Every structure is written in structure tokens, then in C-alpha cells.
Amino acid sequence: MPDSMRQTDVLIVGGGPSGASAALSLLNHSKYNVTIIEQSDFNTTRVGEHVSTSIFGLIEYLKLSKGDFEKDSFMPSYASKAYWGNDEVSTINTIFTADEATFQLDRQKFDFKLIETAAERGATIYPRTKCLEYEQLADKSWRIFLNHATEGKFIIHANYLVDASGRSANVCRKIGGISKKYDSLMSVGMFFDLNEGYKKFEQVIESVELGWWYAACLPDNRMVIVFFSDADIISENKIHQINKWSHLIQQSNHIKNVLQENHSIGGKLWVKNAQTQVSDTRTLERFIAIGDAAASFDPISSMGIGFSISSAIYAAKHIAQEFKEGISTIDSYQEDILKNFNRYHQIKTRYYNKEKRWSPSKFWQRRNL
Numbered sequence: 237m238p239d240s241m242r243q244t245d246v247l248i249v250g251g252g253p254s255g256a257s258a259a260l261s262l263l264n265h266s267k268y269n270v271t272i273i274e275q276s277d278f279n280t281t282r283v284g285e286h287v288s289t290s291i292f293g294l295i296e297y298l299k300l301s302k303g304d305f306e307k308d309s310f311m312p313s314y315a316s317k318a319y320w321g322n323d324e325v326s327t328i329n330t331i332f333t334a335d336e337a338t339f340q341l342d343r344q345k346f347d348f349k350l351i352e353t354a355a356e357r358g359a360t361i362y363p364r365t366k367c368l369e370y371e372q373l374a375d376k377s378w379r380i381f382l383n384h385a386t387e388g389k390f391i392i393h394a395n396y397l398v399d400a401s402g403r404s405a406n407v408c409r410k411i412g413g414i415s416k417k418y419d420s421l422m423s424v425g426m427f428f429d430l431n432e433g434y435k436k437f438e439q440v441i442e443s444v445e446l447g448w449w450y451a452a453c454l455p456d457n458r459m460v461i462v463f464f465s466d467a468d469i470i471s472e473n474k475i476h477q478i479n480k481w482s483h484l485i486q487q488s489n490h491i492k493n494v495l496q497e498n499h500s501i502g503g504k505l506w507v508k509n510a511q512t513q514v515s516d517t518r519t520l521e522r523f524i525a526i527g528d529a530a531a532s533f534d535p536i537s538s539m540g541i542g543f544s545i546s547s548a549i550y551a552a553k554h555i556a557q558e559f560k561e562g563i564s565t566i567d568s569y570q571e572d573i574l575k576n577f578n579r580y581h582q583i584k585t586r587y588y589n590k591e592k593r594w595s596p597s598k599f600w601q602r603r604n605l
Contacts, residue, residue: 515530
């Protein structure tokens with residue numbers, strides 16, 4: 237386990253798809269050594285995600301193919317059912333990939349393959365490890381103080397620091413980066429085991445007065461139902477409590493139908509951050525944010541995984557170039573992030589503006605500007 241002091245060229249905080257993809261890009265296309273710090277033990281259950289065929293071009297750059305992943309990691313998906321703007325069903329893939337074939341991604345299998353491959357190709361990985369403090373030295377390198385769940389405290393010296401910590405952009409905020417939050421969207425959801433003979437469905441989206449619902453069948457005979465709304469609305473209406481959440485399902489017109497009579501709601505609710513935010517790291521040296529830490533998108537867009545990997549690839553190229561030539565290209569990286577974010581924001585606004593039935597509702601007022 238960790239010595240009291242370790243040395244690495246690049247330290248990546250976060251072992252999700254963006255962190256693993258940045259590590260793979262550096263390991264495949266440079267000779268720099270990479271260390272990944274991950275707070276979890278990689279066993280967190282993840283909500284499934286729909287992706288377009290562009291995902292295969294991205295993993296190809298990581299020197300992986302579709303066949304390298306476990307069976308059923310990419311399940312063909314058909315048009316989703318959306319009850320949005322009126323009570324008539326419409327079929328969409330996502331608001332950004334309406335004309336492309338999509339796949340339902342098994343996040344457990346997908347994420348594990350990425351991090352497993354990073355380890356096989358030389359990345360040093362510390363799971364169950366928390367970053368306590370970040371200190372930038374006079375030569376712009378970083379000293380990171382860490383604590384492992386069972387092995388205790390240790391220090392890593394890194395020449396470059398990467399924030400792949402997710403929507404919270406924890407590293408960026410702690411070291412003085414700029415993170416602009418556009419909303420306070422939260423998700424409250426539950427996983428269900430499907431009964432034998434349950435008729436599976438694709439994903440269903442339904443807008444309601446206080447927010448919107450998402451339901452989807454997942455691999456391994458499971459289902460997820462999630463409610464999205466702003467933090468204050470969830471708190472005021474106590475939607476994080478199982479009885480209130482269950483009552484809200486029964487008030488829906490369609491989501492309630494995906495629960496059969498023998499599906500009792502007695503599991504554990506989880507609450508997660510789903511906010512839209514964008515970071516600006518141009519004032520920081522030897523540091524870059526990737527994936528959701530760079531820009532996080534409303535889950536209605538299904539942009540998460542694709543952006544996580546593409547931003548990680550671009551960031552790895554930037555890091556390698558800075559090491560080699562001593563010249564930072566962070567301005568062009570940040571401009572590209574902002575260009576993609578602004579495009580997303582415009583399309584998301586148009587999509588939310590399709591819903592006019594609950595104009596007095598705080599949730600919809602905030603989005604129909």
C-alpha cells in the first residue's frame with residue numbers, strides 16, 4: 237500500500253469514465269506515468285445511460301473495441317417514450333441524437349472495463365482514498381495529502397493535477413478555480429429488481445408540475461425510477477422521503493404504470509446532484525478539469541458519457557503538449573468547453589420551453605425564461 241511519499245507525472249482525482257479515459261489517453265500516447273485517486277471502491281450502482289454510435293469512435297481512440305467489453309455492455313435501444321409538453325406520447329432517442337441509433341450502456345461493466353484497462357496499461361490506482369489537501373509548490377507542481385480507508389495518510393507529489401471528481405468539481409473549487417452553477421437540479425431515485433416475466437420497456441420520460449420523471453429497465457433484470465427537480469422544491473415537498481416520493485409517483489399519469497402491482501416500494505431512496513455547471517480553469521497552472529468537473533449537463537441531454545470521454549482525450553493531449561513544449565493550450569481547451577456548453581444550453585432551453593402546462597410552477601418558471 238502507499239508509502240508516506242509517492243511521485244507521479246499526472247495525478248487524476250476521480251476514477252470514473254473521464255478519469256480512466258484521461259489515464260488511458262496518456263498511457264497510450266505518451267510515456268508519462270499516471271496515478272488515479274478514487275474515493276469509492278468502484279462498486280457504486282450507477283444509473284444506466286443511453287449513448288449514440290459515436291461512443292465507439294471514442295473508445296477506439298482509447299485502443300479498445302466494442303468486443304473488449306463484457307457481453308451486453310451495449311444493448312441496442314429503441315426510441316424512448318416521452319410525455320412532455322402534453323399528455324400525448326412522442327418518441328425520441330435524446331434531445332441531441334434524435335436521428336441516430338442509440339444503445340443502453342451498462343455503466344457497471346463499461347466503467348469497470350475502462351479502469352481495469354488503465355491499471356493493466358500501467359496506471360497506479362488508489363481506491364477508497366480521499367484527497368485532504370492540495371498544495372501548489374513554487375515550481376507549479378502539486379503536493380497532495382491523502383487518506384486511505386485502512387492504510388492511513390500519505391502524500392503524492394505530482395507535476396500535473398486533473399480534476400475528474402464529477403459535477404461537484406471539488407478539486408477546482410478547493411484550489412480557487414471558477415465554477416458557475418446554472419441550477420440546483422437534484423435526482424431522487426430507487427433501483428428495483430424486476431420480477432420474472434416482467435414486460436421490459438425502453439426508457440420513459442414524463443414531465444409533471446414539480447419536475448420530471450425518468451424510468452428505465454437496466455441490465456441484470458433491474459429497473460430504475462428517478463425524479464428530477466430543484467433542491468429547494470425537493471426539500472419543501474419532502475420528496476427525499478419514501479412516502480412523499482411514492483405518493484408523487486401515484487400522481488403521475490404514466491410513470492406509475494411501469495410499476496406492477498407486485499412491485500412494492502420499500503427500498504432505499506438515493507439523492508444525487510444533477511446540477512448544470514461549468515468550470516473555468518484558465519487562471520490555474522498545471523491543472524485541468526475534465527468530464528462533469530469541466531461542464532456538467534442536465535440528464536435530459538444524455539451528453540454525460542460522450543463528453544466525459546471526449547474532454548478527457550482532449551485534456552490528455554493538452555497535458556502531453558505542455559510537458560513536451562512547455563506551452564499551455566488551456567485557453568483553446570477552455571474555449572472548446574464553453575462552445576460545447578453554450579450549444580447544449582441553447583438546445584436544452586428550447587426543449588424545456590416545450591412544456592407550458594405548469595407555468596406558475598417554480599421549476600418550470602426557472603427554465604422557461
